[in-house]
Amino acid sequence: MKSELMSNGAIHNCAERTSAHPIRHVYVHIPFCARICPYCAFYKERADPAQTERFCLALLAELESSGLRLNLQPETIFFGGGTPTALSTSPLRELIQGFGDLLDLTKLVEWTVEANPGSVSPAKAQMLRSLGVNRISLGVQSWDDQLLAVLGREHSAAQAELSVQILREAGFTNLNIDLMFGLPGQTAAQWEATLARTIALQPEHVSAYCLTYEEDTEFFLRRARGELRADEQTDAQFFELAMQALGSAGYRHYEISNYARAGYASHHNRGYWAGEDYLGIGPSAFSTIGLQRSQNVPDYRVYSDRVQAGESLTSSEEALTPQIKRSESIALSLRTSEGIPSHWLDSWNDEREEFLSLGLIRQDNARVRLTERGKLLADSVAAAFV
Amino acid sequence: MSIERTRNFCIIAHIDHGKTTLSDRLLERTGTIHERDRQDQLLDSMDLERERGITIKAHPVTMRYRSKVGESYLLNLIDTPGHVDFAYEVSRSLAACEGALLIVDAAQGVEAQTVANIHLAHKQGLTIVPVINKIDLPNADLPAVHRQLEEILQIPAEEALEASAKMGIGIEEILEAVVHRIPAPQKPVDDTLRGLVFDSVFDIYRGVVAYVRVFSGNIKADQAVKLMSNDSRYEIKEVGVFTPKMLAQAGLKAGDVGYFIANIKTTADIKIGDTITDQRNPAREALPGFQEIHPMVFSGIYPINTADFEHLKTAIGKLRLNDSAFVYQPESSVALGFGFRCGFLGLLHMEIIQERLRREYDMDIIATSPSVIYEVLTTRKELLLVDNPAHLPDPSVIDEIREPIVKAYVLCPNENIGDILQLILEKRGTMDHTESLDTRRVMLHCELPLNEILVDFNDKIKSVTRGYGSMDYEHAGYRAAKLVKLDLLVNGEPVDAFSMIVHRDRADARGRQLAAKLKEVIPQQLYQVAIQAAIGGKIIARESVSALRKNVTAKCYGGDITRKRKLLEKQKEGKKRMKSIGKINIPQEAFIQVLKTQ
Ligand SMILES: Nc1nc2c(ncn2[C@@H]2O[C@H](COP(=O)(O)OP(=O)(O)OP(=O)(O)O)[C@@H](O)[C@H]2O)c(=O)[nH]1
Ligand SMILES: C[S@@+](CC[C@H](N)C(=O)[O-])C[C@H]1O[C@@H](n2cnc3c(N)ncnc32)[C@H](O)[C@@H]1O
Ligand code: SF4
Ligand SMILES: [Mg+2]
Helix, strand or coil: CHHHHHHHHHHHHHHHHHHHCEEEEEEEEECEECCCCCCCCCCCEECCHHHHHHHHHHHHHHHHHHHHHCEEEEEEEEEEECCHHHCCHHHHHHHHHHHHHHCCCCCCCEEEEEECCCCCCHHHHHHHHHCCCCEEEEEEECCCHHHHHHCCCCCCHHHHHHHHHHHHHCCCCCEEEEEEECCCCCCHHHHHHHHHHHHHCCCCEEEEEECCCCCCCHHHHHHHCCCCCCCHHHHHHHHHHHHHHHHHCCCEEEECCEEECCCCCCHHHHHHHCCCCEEEECCCCEEEECCEEEEECCCHHHHHHHHHHCCCCEEEEEECCHHHHHHHHHHHHHCECCCEEHHHHHHHHHHHHHHHHCCCEEEECCEEEECHHHHHCHHHHHHCCC | CCHHHEEEEEEEECCCCCHHHHHHHHHHHCCCCCHHHCCCCCCCCCHHHHHHCCCCCCEEEEEEEECCCCCEEEEEEEECCCCHHHHHHHHHHHCCCCEEEEEEECCCCCCHHHHHHHHHHHHCCCEEEEEEECCCCCCCCHHHHHHHHHHHHCCCHHHCEECECCCCECHHHHHHHHHHHCCCCCCCCCCCCEEEEEEEEEECCCEEEEEEEEEECEEECCCEEEECCCCCEEECCEEEEECCCEEEECEEECCCEEEEECCCCCHHHCCCCCEEEECCCCCCCCCCCCCCCCCCEEEEEEECCHHHHHHHHHHHHHHHHCCCCCEEEEEEECCCEEEEEEEECCHHHHHHHHHHHHHCCCCCEEECCCECCEEEEECCCCEEEECCHHHCCCHHHEEEEEEEEEEEEEEEEHHHHHHHHHHHHHCCCEEEEEEECCCCEEEEEEEEEHHHHCCCHHHHHHHHCCCCCEEEEEEEEEEEECEEEEEEEECCEECHHHCEEEEHHHHHHHHHHHHHHHHHHCCCCCCCEEEEEEECCEEEEEEEECCCCCCCCCCCCCCHHHHHHHHHHHHHHHHHCEEEECCEEEEHHHHHHHHHCC
8 A cells, every 4th residue: 555655656746847857859740741642641731832821830839838838958859740841941941940949959969850852952951951950851762763653752763862962062961861661562672772872872870661551541452452462571571681781881770760870870769769758749749748648639720720729739648657658668679779678577587588589689788689580570579568 | 718719739831931920910810919019020039030030939829819700719829940950849839739830831832841840740640731821922833832732741732721921811711720620629637737848938037937738727826836757846926828928817727828937946947848737636647748859069168268257157057047958068178268068959059059148148259160979989898978079089999989870851853863962972971762752852861970961061952952952850870980080280289179070081181171271360470380280190281370570660759659559569468369379379260260161
C-alpha cells in the first residue's frame, strides 16, 4: 500500500515538473503537397494558395499559445509534412521568421526543413539558410526515373540532383537524402545504383526506408488486389545492401533506417528515440509531454478554425504510464546503435538468452544491441519486451 | 374430450418436404394460433431451427377441431425432424401416436427418409395418411408421385391427399382424414397410470419438462409418481398440454399427450422411453420403451483461450441438460490444453452443439476432426474402444482395428447408378444389391464405413443426382480394416490434436495434404519450422516453413511511436493466443484451418 502511494506521488511530482520542464524539440507539420504520392499515409492535401496565409497565421498562433503554457527551449526544430517547401517563398519566409520571433533560439542546434526535389528554388534555399535553417531533408526516394514514375513522383532524378546542387550552393552543409527501397519492380542492380549515386553526392545523412504498404493508401489497395507484390526476401536483401554500401562509404548505421557521417546524426530524431518530450505544431502533429501524448486535429481547415476560435486543437489523447514509457524506450532504443542497458531486460532473461542464441542481439559493455540480422527482425525482438 | 374423440398423430417425411409448414396450416385452421401470432414454421421455435430452416426436436401441440359434420375432436400433433441425425426423435414420437401423416414432396417424390420413416411407422402399427405436398410447385409431378407411392411404398394411389401447405390447399381434407382414418386411442384395460415418457426438455425456470403420452389412468398435480426403470419417486408439480406453449391442465387422462413437471433435476435423470406410474397403485409392467441411442461421432472441444475452460465446462453441462443424446467427458491435449471429448449422433448434431456453444454461450472454441469409435484388438486379445485417435495404442501391440459399418440405402434415378456406384467405391463401400423401385428409380443397398459417410457423402449424392438422390443408413456393427494412425509433427513433436485414424491406402495422400496445409497456415517464426506427416513413426511427407527474415517497422518518429507500440502489443497478444509446441508458435487459426481440411 505504502509503495503504491509513493509511486503515485512520484508521477504527480513528475507531472508538476513538466510544465516547468524545458521542451527541447518542436515539430511543425505543413500538410501541403504539389502532388499526392500513392504510397503516402501522412496527413497531406493539395496546396490551396487561398488558404495558406490563414494557415500559417494559425501555426504561429498555436506556437504562441503553446509558449505561454510550456517552457519552450528548442534545441531542434523540424518542419515536416507533407512538403514544407510546397509553400512559396514569401509565406514560408514569414512562417520561419515568425518562429524566430516567438522562440528563444539561443539553444538551437538543428533546424531541419523537409523538401521535395523541384520545390527548392535558389531563392527559397537561400532564404531558409539565411533565417537559420541549417539542415535540409530532401525526398529523393530513388535515382531511377522509371521507379520515380512508379512512385508517382513529380520530379526526375536530374531535378533531384539539381536540387542537391542548389542546396549546397545556398550553403547547406548538413543535407539528408531520403531513399526508399523494396519498390514495385525494383531490382538489386537498381537499388545498388541508387545507393552509389547517393554516396557520390556525399550527403551528410541518408535515410533509407523500406517501402511500407500503409493502410488507406492506393499502394495498399493495389497490393491487396494483387497488382503489387511485396517480397520479404528481397526487402531483406536490399536492407543488407544498404547497410553494406553506406557502411563502407563511411556512414554510421545509427538507427534502423538512418545513416550519418560522424557528427551528423539527427538531433531531432534522437530526441524521439530517447523518449524526450516534444511539442508538435500544426494539423495531425503529435506531442508527447511527460506522460501525455496528444494529436492535433488532422484537417488544416478545422485546425485553422479552431485556432481562430481559441478552441482546443486536440483530436486524441493518450495517457502513458511509466511502464508504457519503459517498453517504448526499449523498442525505440533497441533500434539505435546505442542499444539499451542490459539490465533493462533483467525481467526477460529467457527471451534475452533466446535472442542471444539466435544471434539477433549481442551483449557487450553491459549494453544490448541488435546484430545485423537482428536489425531485420527488430519488431520480433521488441515485441517480446512490451 | 372423450378418448373416442382424441386423435394422436405425427407428421413424418424426408427432410424439407414441408412437415413444419403443414403444421402451421393445421394450427391456423383449427384456431390453435391466432392470425396475429402467425409466423412461418412456428413450431421450429429454437433459434437454430429457425436459422437453418430445419426441425431438430420433435414438437407436440394440442389442437381442437370441429369436423365437417360438427363433431369436436382433440388432436395431438407431433411435428418431427427429417434429418437422419435426429431419426430417434421420429421413432419416439411415433410411439406416442396411433397415426402418421406421411408427407411427400410433389416435385422430389419419395426419398430415402420417406422409405425409412414409413418402415418405422409400420413397425409400430400406425395408420398412415399419405399427403402429397407442394402441389403448387411448377415442377410438381403428381402422376409420378402417385406411382412411386404405389410401387415403392405399396400405398394405393387413391389414399393419397393432395395439398399445398404453402398455399393452404387441402388442409380441411387432411384434418377430415385424420379424424376419420386414424383410429382413436385404445380404451385402457384398467385405470392404473401408465404414461410413456417420449421426450424431455430442460427449462431453466422449471427444470425438466417431460413429454408424456398417457396410455391408461390419470396424471395430475400433487400426485405421487415413480419412474419404473429406476424406481425414482417424484411428486408431480404440474401437468399440461402444448398449445404450442405449455398450458397447465387439471390433469391428463388415457389417450392424452402433454407434459408433466416434477422435481427432476436434469434430463439425464429421466430415461426417455421410461414409464411413469402411480406410487400407490403402480403398474406391474412398464410400457415397451426405446432402444438406447448411442453417440456415433466424437470430437474434442477446447476453449481457444485456455482460461475459459471452466466457462466451457458450465456451458457444455447446460447443453447436456437439454440433450441427453449428447455426451462428454473431460480430456486434455498437449496442443490444445484442457477440453472435452464429446459424442454426437451425427455431424449435424455436432455442428449444432458447437454452434450453440459459440452463440448462446459466447464461447470461442476449437473442435478436433470428427472421429468414430474404433474397436482395437490388442495382441494380448484385449478389446479397446478408441474414440480419440491420440489414444490409439502403439501399432506393435495392435492385432486388429475394427471400424463401425453402416448399412446404407441410396435412392437415386436410374441414370445416376454409375456415378453413385463409383462414389460408394470411393468411400470404401461394398454393394449388396440393387432394388428397382419403379421404372425410373433404384434403391442401392450397400455397406460403408461410417467414417467415410460422415462428412460429405450426402452432399455428394445430392450433387451427383442434382438433388434427386437421397440416402439413409442404419448401424451395422464393426468390421476389421487396414487402419493406421496418421500423425503430424512440428519440429519433431507430434501434435496430438491433428492425429487421425485413416485407411492405409489413403494415409499418404492425406498426410501430404495436411502437411501442405499446415505449411500454409503456420506463420514464419524466428527459426525454420519442419512439418512432417508420419504413420507409425515412418515419415511420409515433409514440408518446411522458412525462418522469418524481416520484421521491422521502417519509420519511427512522433506519432509512429504509439502505432508501433500498438503493433508490438498486437504481435505479443497474438503470440499469447498461439499454442507453443516444441518452441513453435501455432496460431489457433492454423488448428482451425487444418482441422477443417477435408
Ligand atoms: N412451394 C411450396 N413450398 C413449400 C410447401 N410446403 C413447404 N414448403 C417449403 O419447403 C421448405 C421446407 O419446409 P419445412 O416445413 O421447414 O419442411 P420440414 O419437412 O419441416 O423440414 P425438416 O423439419 O427440416 O425436415 C420451406 O422453404 C417451405 O416454405 C408447399 O406446399 N409449397
Ligand atoms: C514525411 S515524408 C515527406 C517527405 C517529402 N514530402 C517527400 O515526399 O519527399 C518523409 C519520407 O518518408 C518516406 N516515406 C513516405 N511514405 C513512405 C512509405 N509508405 N513507406 C516508406 N517510406 C515512406 C519517404 O522517403 C519520404 O521522403
Ligand atoms: S510522400 Fe511526400 S510528397 Fe508525396 S504525398 Fe507524401 S508528403 Fe507529399
Ligand atoms: Mg420441420
